[in-house]
Amino acid sequence: xxxxxxxxxxxxxxxxxxxxxxxxxxxxxxxxxxxxxxxxxxxxxxxxxxxxxxxxxxxxxxxxxxxxxxxxxxxxxxxxxxxxxxxxxxxxxxxxxxxxxxxxxxxxxxxxxxxxxxxxxxxxxxxxxxxxxxxxxxxxxxxxxxxxxxxxxxxxxxxxxxxxxxxxxxxxxxxxxxxxxxxxxxxxxxxxxxxxxxxxxxxxxxxxxxxxxxxxxxxxxxxxxxxxxxxxxxxxxxxxxxxxxxxxxxxxxxxxxxxxxxxxxxxxxxxxxxxxxxxxxxxxxxxxxxxxxxxxxxxxxxxxxxxxxxxxxxxxxxxxxxxxxxxxxxxxxxxxxxxxxxxxxxxxxxxxxxxxxxxxxxxxxxxxxxxxxxxxxxxxxxxxxxxxxxxxxxxxxxxxxxxxxxxxxxxxxxxxxxxxxxxxxxxxxxxxxxxxx
Amino acid sequence: xxxxxxxxxxxxxxxxxxxxxxxxxxxxxxxxxxxxxxxxxxxxxxxxxxxxxxxxxxxxxxxxxxxxxxxxxxxxxxxxxxxxxxxxxxxxxxxxxxxxxxxxxxxxxxxxxxxxxxxxxxxxxxxxxxxxxxxxxxxxxxxxxxxxxxxxxxxxxxxxxxxxxxxxxxxxxxxxxxxxxxxxxxxxxxxxxxxxxxxxxxxxxxxxxxxxxxxxxxxxxxxxxxxxxxxxxxxxxxxxxxxxxxxxxxxxxxxxxxxxxxxxxxxxxxxxxxxxxxxxxxxxxxxxxxxxxxxxxxxxxxxxxxxxxxxxxxxxxxxxxxxxxxxxxxxxxxxxxxxxxxxxxxxxxxxxxxxxxxxxxxxxxxxxxxxxxxxxxxxxxxxxxxxxxxxxxxxxxxxxxxxxxxxxxxxxxxxxxxxxxxxxxxxxxxxxxxxxx
Numbered sequence: 108x109x110x111x112x113x114x115x116x117x118x119x120x121x122x123x124x125x126x127x128x129x130x131x132x133x134x135x136x137x138x139x140x141x142x143x144x145x146x147x148x149x150x151x152x153x154x155x156x157x158x159x160x161x162x163x164x165x166x167x168x169x170x171x172x173x174x175x176x177x178x179x180x181x182x183x184x185x186x187x188x189x190x191x192x193x194x195x196x197x198x199x200x201x202x203x204x205x206x207x208x209x210x211x212x213x214x215x216x217x218x219x220x221x222x223x224x225x226x227x228x229x230x231x232x233x234x235x236x237x238x239x240x241x242x243x244x245x246x247x248x249x250x251x252x253x254x255x256x257x258x259x260x261x262x263x264x265x266x267x268x269x270x271x272x273x274x275x276x277x278x279x280x281x282x283x284x285x286x287x288x289x290x291x292x293x294x295x296x297x298x299x300x301x302x303x304x305x306x307x308x309x310x311x312x313x314x315x316x317x318x319x320x321x322x323x324x325x326x327x328x329x330x331x332x333x334x335x336x337x338x339x340x341x342x343x344x345x346x347x348x349x350x351x352x353x354x355x356x357x358x359x360x361x362x363x364x365x366x367x368x369x370x371x372x373x374x375x376x377x378x379x380x381x382x383x384x385x386x387x388x389x390x391x392x393x394x395x396x397x398x399x400x401x402x403x404x405x406x407x408x409x410x411x412x413x414x415x416x417x418x419x420x421x422x423x424x425x426x427x428x429x430x431x432x433x434x435x436x437x438x439x440x441x442x443x444x445x446x447x448x449x450x451x452x453x454x455x456x457x458x459x460x461x462x463x464x465x466x467x468x469x470x471x472x473x474x475x476x477x478x479x480x481x482x483x484x485x486x487x488x489x490x491x492x493x494x495x496x497x498x499x500x501x502x503x504x505x506x507x508x509x510x511x512x513x514x515x516x517x518x519x520x521x522x523x524x525x526x527x528x529x530x531x532x533x534x535x536x537x538x539x540x541x542x543x544x
Numbered sequence: 545x546x547x548x549x550x551x552x553x554x555x556x557x558x559x560x561x562x563x564x565x566x567x568x569x570x571x572x573x574x575x576x577x578x579x580x581x582x583x584x585x586x587x588x589x590x591x592x593x594x595x596x597x598x599x600x601x602x603x604x605x606x607x608x609x610x611x612x613x614x615x616x617x618x619x620x621x622x623x624x625x626x627x628x629x630x631x632x633x634x635x636x637x638x639x640x641x642x643x644x645x646x647x648x649x650x651x652x653x654x655x656x657x658x659x660x661x662x663x664x665x666x667x668x669x670x671x672x673x674x675x676x677x678x679x680x681x682x683x684x685x686x687x688x689x690x691x692x693x694x695x696x697x698x699x700x701x702x703x704x705x706x707x708x709x710x711x712x713x714x715x716x717x718x719x720x721x722x723x724x725x726x727x728x729x730x731x732x733x734x735x736x737x738x739x740x741x742x743x744x745x746x747x748x749x750x751x752x753x754x755x756x757x758x759x760x761x762x763x764x765x766x767x768x769x770x771x772x773x774x775x776x777x778x779x780x781x782x783x784x785x786x787x788x789x790x791x792x793x794x795x796x797x798x799x800x801x802x803x804x805x806x807x808x809x810x811x812x813x814x815x816x817x818x819x820x821x822x823x824x825x826x827x828x829x830x831x832x833x834x835x836x837x838x839x840x841x842x843x844x845x846x847x848x849x850x851x852x853x854x855x856x857x858x859x860x861x862x863x864x865x866x867x868x869x870x871x872x873x874x875x876x877x878x879x880x881x882x883x884x885x886x887x888x889x890x891x892x893x894x895x896x897x898x899x900x901x902x903x904x905x906x907x908x909x910x911x912x913x914x915x916x917x918x919x920x921x922x923x924x925x926x927x928x929x930x931x932x933x934x935x936x937x938x939x940x941x942x943x944x945x946x947x948x949x950x951x952x953x954x955x956x957x958x959x960x961x962x963x964x965x966x967x968x969x970x971x972x973x974x975x976x977x978x979x980x981x
Contacts, residue, residue, distance in 0.1 A: 182926060184924075184925070184926055184927075184928075184933075184937060185926075185927065185928050185929060185932050185933050185936060185937060186928050187928075188881070188882060188929070188932045188936060189877065189878055189881035189882060189932070190877065190878060191876075191877060191878060192877060195877075219922070219925070222922055223922055223923055226922065226923070227923075385868060387872065388868035388869055388871060388872040389867075389868040389871060389877065389936070390871070390877050391871040391872050391874070391875050391876055391877040392872070393872065393875075394872060414937075417936075418932075418933075418936040418937045419923060419936075419937050421923075424861075428865070430826075431822055431825035431826040432825055432869075434825060434826060434827070434828040435824065435825040435828050435829070435830065435831060437828070438828050438830075439628075439828055440626065440627065440628060440629060440632075440826065440827050440828040441626055441627060441628060444625070444626035445625060445626065483968070485656070485659055485660055485663065485964065485967060485968065485971075486660055486663070486664075486856060486858075487621075488621070488656070488968060488971040488972065488975070489619060489621055489622075489971050489972065489974055489975030489978070490621075490622065490975060491621075491622050491623050491624075491975070491978075491979065492622060492625070495622050495625045495626070495855075496621075496622050496855075499622060499625060499826070499854070499855040499856075500621060500622060500851075500855045500856050502939065502940070502941060503939070504939060504941040527922065530922060531920070531922065531925060534922075534925040534926045535925065535926065537926060538925070538926030538927060538928070541926070541928075542928065
């Protein structure tokens with residue numbers, strides 16, 4: 108049989124079925140889909156490929172899914188650090204956003220972020236930012252898969268002035284991309300403390316009608332919870348539940364403040380939790396009980412948050428932080444083992460986004476979103492278990508090749524759809540402008 | 545004036561004086577020492593160099609000092625993960641050590657570790673392992689600076705059978721290297737629970753006589769503390785204090801279990817604490833109160849621990865984990881700011897090892913232990929503050945060049961004193977043997 112691409116890999120880690128590592132297997136890609144994953148010898152006799160690739164020191168994994176980003180904020184990478192959260196927001200990030208955020212900023216920042224993500228093995232991201240139509244456009248052009256957030260916030264911004272405008276503009280973006288194979292949308296009401304009850308109810312209805320997820324920061328800090336009790340007489344999760352907005356549609360991001368009954372409720376309602384360990388640590392937000400959530404049946408996925416608070420979009424590093432931090436938080440070094448952690452960053456993310464029928468694992472019929480990691484480097488030798496090596500010793504610079512929907516977007520570490528030198532020049536231009544502030 | 549090497553750098557971060565970043569400065573090296581750090585234009589007129597290097601997108605920092613390693617264990621990298629601590633030790637690590645540890649294992653494992661450390665910007669490490677003479681020999685040959693631990697443990701091992709033999713063999717290693725410019729020694733009694741009172745008293749006397757540090761795991765886990773209370777009627781720190789062994793000579797590693805009065809005592813006695821955040825997380829040992837220790841006047845430095853429990857020797861990654869974790873532990877995002885964290889991984893380490901008169905900062909007269917980091921890469925752009933960028937976005941693969949005692953041991957990412965392909969072959973040979981177990 109003729110196929111477009113045939114990859115012979117030292118290891119293939121499909122994520123589904125669980126805890127599986129195929130050695131010396133091959134993966135066939137036809138058009139945008141995975142055609143087969145079978146032993147190398149069988150593949151060589153069965154398939155004839157336009158493009159045959161030997162990756163004999165590499166592991167193939169499903170493309171990583173970063174379930175919480177503010178991609179355009181890449182242009183604010185490292186703008187200010189080591190500051191108290193409210194000072195950081197009030198005196199640095201928000202003024203910078205007020206001054207700089209416009210369609211060009213979003214396009215250029217997103218392009219930089221997409222390049223960083225592809226180079227680090229991320230093939231899909233769930234974003235929340237202003238001018239989501241520009242985010243979508245960049246992704247469509249770069250061959251990057253994304254769920255762009257139709258952002259909503261109670262106060263006026265450069266993107267919209269009031270509730271109606273946020274919703275109308277959001278729906279326009281949704282409509283423009285509803286048949287795009289790479290770009291999906293989600294509603295993205297910013298947080299319980301920045302979105303009031305009425306728009307939340309409207310968003311909930313619209314999300315059901317359009318059948319898209321809802322992406323929201325929830326219980327990020329203790330302060331948020333205290334403030335809600337003062338203002339609403341209840342914790343944010345309870346308020347959201349009373350509004351009817353907690354369901355399997357919801358991606359609840361951060362969740363550092365949780366009581367046992369809340370975790371049980373999340374499991375029952377099918378809410379997904381997006382764990383952003385490095386952002387939570389760096390901003391001293393608290394510790395998300397990632398292992399406990401998983402053990403009690405909550406679908407937990409992993410996000411980096413924006414570069415302004417991380418300061419990178421490195422999902423391999425984030426998996427490692429998630430895996431080791433969870434052990435200390437749970438006081439149990441068996442939790443978030445390597446396979447579980449990889450699953451959180453792939454299939455669980457796909458499930459949260461409603462995309463697990465097509466991405467998140469390597470199997471016949473799925474979209475060909477694939478990442479190759481070169482494990483034969485001095486920092487990952489000797490090698491006893493490839494999945495454990497990726498999680499505990501892997502470095503994103505070992506990502507050699509990336510395919511999204513069958514198209515190779517990283518080839519031996521070279522971007523194929525974006526121009527490195529132009530991205531660097533653009534980023535430096537913004538750097539000089541923003542520095543002037 | 546004629547000098548050996550003149551480096552023109554975009555940034556020079558000397559660590560001492562504090563919070564300083566020189567832009568467009570140059571650093572002159574003569575023989576093994578730093579001759580000058582002055583503005584680039586002055587340097588060009590003042591010095592004539594045999595070797596002139598332009599690093600116009602790089603930051604120079606003092607070589608990183610990894611204050612806790614078991615270097616040879618690199619050959620056990622990722623051998624087993626995600627297991628309960630005692631099962632991991634009893635059923636995996638200790639049997640593997642019993643079977644494999646011999647002089648060849650230590651030489652080959654240390655060589656691999658040294659290569660990894662140099663490629664990651666580490667120029668000095670404080671080690672604890674068997675056959676320290678072989679560790680020393682590898683370092684002397686590779687041009688790596690090290691403090692090799694004269695290990696002591698109550699039970700017999702491949703290295704020594706009883707207290708006398710441990711001490712005699714340790715002193716032999718000390719004597720053999722006492723005039724070596726790169727290799728220093730420290731006593732390394734393993735831990736309070738593996739070394740009894742009598743040998744600790746002898747080690748304390750010998751350490752004073754030889755004027756060398758003492759390197760010991762202390763308060764790594766809650767279990768260790770409980771066990772000591774049962775067996776000795778007191779916490780390990782109190783027992784060590786009563787034995788008279790707590791002083792500015794002591795590097796106390798891990799320290800996840802600390803009460804306020806103990807921290808105050810450590811500060812008073814001048815004990816240094818070696819913080820190993822990733823090992824502590826991965827083994828679910830607990831949280832070292834790094835920020836509180838520093839605020840109360842304790843000299844805190846950073847170590848990776850061995851690759852079997854980390855699983856790397858990446859000090860740039862370890863600095864980042866230390867910096868972000870400390871904020872969440874202290875519930876204060878201003879602690880362990882980027883400059884403080886870099887200082888912990890350089891000058892504080894030198895101080896703990898009694899070497900701060902010659903290494904740990906970039907200044908005239910110091911040993912030329914220097915690391916260049918290329919910051920003009922897509923993952924570290926835009927760039928607002930170089931030190932913050934290194935700590936929060938830096939990747940060890942951005943380390944381009946490394947000098948130790950004036951000798952360039954990494955040149956545009958190529959090792960100059962060790963052969964990459966031979967190291968890979970050796971590591972694979974060990975991998976195949978150890979896998980058979």
